[in-house]
Amino acid sequence: MRLKDIRPQPGSTRRRRRLGRGIAAGQGASCGKGMRGQKARKGGGPRPGFEGGQTPLYRRLPKLKHFPRYVRRPQYTLINLRALAKLPAGSEVSLESLMELGIVTTNDGPLKILGDGEVGVPLTIRAAAITPSARAKVEAAGGRVEIGGSRAASAGS
Known part of the structure; x- marks a missing residue:
């Protein structure tokens, strides 16, 4: 067996969606992405954790008062x-x-x-x-x- 002989299991691969190729193709015009907006453009959308310019949660949390130093700290x-x-x-x-x-x-x-x-x-x-x-x-x-x-x-x- 050689690297060129390797094939995926039958039924494990699906054909890719052909976007923007007309109504008959099933994903014509807006390609299933709705109307306009950031998420409809190529390149996807904002990065994970982005909150529209608001300071994201991962940057807000340590600034809160009484934020626990570690979870389930022993109380005596x-x-x-x-x-x-x-x-x-x-x-x-x-x-x-x-x-x-x-x-x-x-x-x-x-x-x-x-x-x-x-x-x-x-x-x-x-x-x-x-x-x-x-x-x-x-x-x-x-x-x-x-x-x-x-x-x-x-x-x-």
């Missing part, structure tokens, strides 16, 4: 170490225990501990995330940190 329930300083020694800190105590009032997603403030008593912290400074302060006070829980929580879910 944030709390600083300052709020945990009043807890008794040996307490277990989790989102559920903080809600029971009234320290946290809303569940905005998994718990994340931030390092602002000091903690002077040993605590057992169960959270989805913790900052390095907060971890160092908790462990310096003799506490433990257990990381776990769902990180995929989002404001939309």
